[in-house]
Amino acid sequence: MWIAYKTIVFKEVRRFARIWIQTIIPPVITTSLYLLIFGGLMGSRIGQMQGVDYLHFIVPGIILMTVIMQSYANTVSSFFMAKYNNSFEELLVSPTPNWIILMGYISGGVSRGFCVGLAVTFTISFFVEIRPYSFSILIATFFLTSIMFSLAGFINAIFARTFDDVSIIPNFVLLPLTYLGGMFYSIDILPSFWRGLSSFNPIFYMMDSFRLGFLGIGSVELWKAFIVPLVMILLLALIANYFLNRGVSIKTE
Amino acid sequence: MALALSTEKLTKTYSNQLKALTGINLKVEKGDFFALLGSNGAGKTTAIGIICGLLKSTAGSVEINGHDQKTHVNKIKRIIGLMPQEFNFNPHEPNIEILINQAGYFGIPRTEAKIQAEKLLKIMELWDRRFDIAQSLSGGMKRRLMLARALMHKPEILILDEPTAGVDVEIRQSMWAYLKQLNKEGVTIILTTHYLEEAESLCRNIAILDKGELVEQSNMKKLLLKAKHQVLIIESIDKLPENIAVENCDCEILDDHTLQVFQGESTSISDVVIALSAQNINVSHLRSAQNRLEALFLSLTN
Numbered sequence: 001m002w003i004a005y006k007t008i009v010f011k012e013v014r015r016f017a018r019i020w021i022q023t024i025i026p027p028v029i030t031t032s033l034y035l036l037i038f039g040g041l042m043g044s045r046i047g048q049m050q051g052v053d054y055l056h057f058i059v060p061g062i063i064l065m066t067v068i069m070q071s072y073a074n075t076v077s078s079f080f081m082a083k084y085n086n087s088f089e090e091l092l093v094s095p096t097p098n099w100i101i102l103m104g105y106i107s108g109g110v111s112r113g114f115c116v117g118l119a120v121t122f123t124i125s126f127f128v129e130i131r132p133y134s135f136s137i138l139i140a141t142f143f144l145t146s147i148m149f150s151l152a153g154f155i156n157a158i159f160a161r162t163f164d165d166v167s168i169i170p171n172f173v174l175l176p177l178t179y180l181g182g183m184f185y186s187i188d189i190l191p192s193f194w195r196g197l198s199s200f201n202p203i204f205y206m207m208d209s210f211r212l213g214f215l216g217i218g219s220v221e222l223w224k225a226f227i228v229p230l231v232m233i234l235l236l237a238l239i240a241n242y243f244l245n246r247g248v249s250i251k252t253e
Numbered sequence: 254m255a256l257a258l259s260t261e262k263l264t265k266t267y268s269n270q271l272k273a274l275t276g277i278n279l280k281v282e283k284g285d286f287f288a289l290l291g292s293n294g295a296g297k298t299t300a301i302g303i304i305c306g307l308l309k310s311t312a313g314s315v316e317i318n319g320h321d322q323k324t325h326v327n328k329i330k331r332i333i334g335l336m337p338q339e340f341n342f343n344p345h346e347p348n349i350e351i352l353i354n355q356a357g358y359f360g361i362p363r364t365e366a367k368i369q370a371e372k373l374l375k376i377m378e379l380w381d382r383r384f385d386i387a388q389s390l391s392g393g394m395k396r397r398l399m400l401a402r403a404l405m406h407k408p409e410i411l412i413l414d415e416p417t418a419g420v421d422v423e424i425r426q427s428m429w430a431y432l433k434q435l436n437k438e439g440v441t442i443i444l445t446t447h448y449l450e451e452a453e454s455l456c457r458n459i460a461i462l463d464k465g466e467l468v469e470q471s472n473m474k475k476l477l478l479k480a481k482h483q484v485l486i487i488e489s490i491d492k493l494p495e496n497i498a499v500e501n502c503d504c505e506i507l508d509d510h511t512l513q514v515f516q517g518e519s520t521s522i523s524d525v526v527i528a529l530s531a532q533n534i535n536v537s538h539l540r541s542a543q544n545r546l547e548a549l550f551l552s553l554t555n
Binding site: 097 | 305326330340341343344345355357358
């Protein structure tokens with residue numbers, strides 16, 4: 001069982017490492033542009049946010065956005081392609097339990113989120129000095145975020161029938177939620193209505209705890225920031241496992 | 254004889270109401286080389302899909318080596334090796350990785366899987382291409398790669414869905430020899446194919462599906478005995494006379510040197526040759542106009 005798990009994870013890691021020009025380089029370039037435009041060119045005019053330089057303020061958001069997008073992209077593209085070229089049948093004819101398949105794909109997404117997140121952090125270190133406030137909060141937030149979005153990507157892939165279905169959610173749901181989750185601003189500066197609305201955005205909690213781990217500043221209590229992704233992970237894992245067990249879109253009805 | 258595979262009233266109706274299987278009772282003995290034949294859309298691939306757990310049946314049951322598929326699904330998956338009809342691997346993955354990963358899904362450690370992959374790639378004459386991606390292989394090579402993949406976990410039952418489609422004659426012969434050897438070693442083989450001469454030369458028992466129904470299940474030799482009416486094409490060294498008669502047979506002259514004989518029920522091939530010799534016709538070449546199994550197959554599925 002664990003050999004099967006290891007096999008899926010190594011296969012996933014080899015897959016995204018093999019296409020590093022598509023998976024690792026673009027986020028590094030995008031990050032550099034964010035830092036140049038929002039941090040370097042505009043940041044000096046904005047001044048400070050929650051008591052820190054604007055350039056420092058946006059760094060955690062940029063890293064976490066990369067982790068979110070990469071974790072999601074890995075599971076959605078890998079699982080969809082396995083369905084598309086029928087190579088998922090390799091797993092279906094094997095005795096690998098569905099929950100191991102799910103764990104394998106999620107671990108693949110987390111691995112990519114970690115590798116690309118690390119590459120982006122390394123790039124950022126050329127622009128700003130990185131001195132994290134709490135490693136444990138950073139690591140915990142990373143894992144919660146990455147697992148949650150890997151699961152979301154997996155569910156997206158289960159239902160995706162075309163290549164368009166794979167890109168709709170990241171472009172029209174995930175990216176706006178990330179921007180509105182306090183990536184470039186503190187929700188303390190928002191009017192109360194919009195601040196209340198932001199509390200329904202799960203990305204806001206992850207962004208807040210990640211910023212707390214990085215800079216030591218946050219808007220909500222840490223337990224709240226952890227409980228939201230934890231509940232979401234539990235919910236998404238149950239949904240994904242249910243659909244896998246039912247064979248939705250992988251076994252012909 | 255113990256059964257490797259047994260289905261009881263196996264039924265499959267797809268969500269679009271297409272009835273692919275209408276309650277088939279299939280029996281395959283352990284160690285058998287079994288042919289499952291049928292024209293396109295007869296239900297062969299559906300039956301295989303259900304047996305291997307890729308499809309859900311609508312009704313009925315499947316037993317593999319005496320284990321009920323519904324209650325012992327993982328045990329059954331370890332017993333079966335499947336080579337499907339369609340290519341179903343990641344085309345961008347190196348060939349050797351496809352095999353090693355497949356073994357990993359069956360819980361075989363990587364070091365052990367590497368040894369088995371090397372053995373099978375050498376047998377399939379793909380060892381030199383082991384680091385190439387699957388996409389770069391020819392159609393025949395891809396088929397051999399899929400056969401190697403199906404054998405990675407050393408299955409007791411091997412299910413081959415049109416294994417030699419698109420494979421050249423030389424490779425097909427070597428694949429046949431290897432499959433015969435596997436069968437001798439005790440592997441039960443279930444084969445679907447459109448090449449009826451392949452089924453005739455390899456398989457001991459046969460089942461024929463037609464529109465989701467099992468229309469025949471028999472021993473190959475017994476079944477071929479039913480094919481008494483044969484059409485013979487006979488070539489003569491000399492020019493054929495205008496009138497030729499063979500008792501119980503209809504004769505038709507196709508050209509100056511070629512004769513077509515519709516063999517009667519009680520007439521053997523030697524009777525035909527003797528009758529022709531008596532009329533001073535020296536037979537230089539004789540062949541069946543149609544494969545016997547092919548003729549039977551067509552009569553059963555029409």
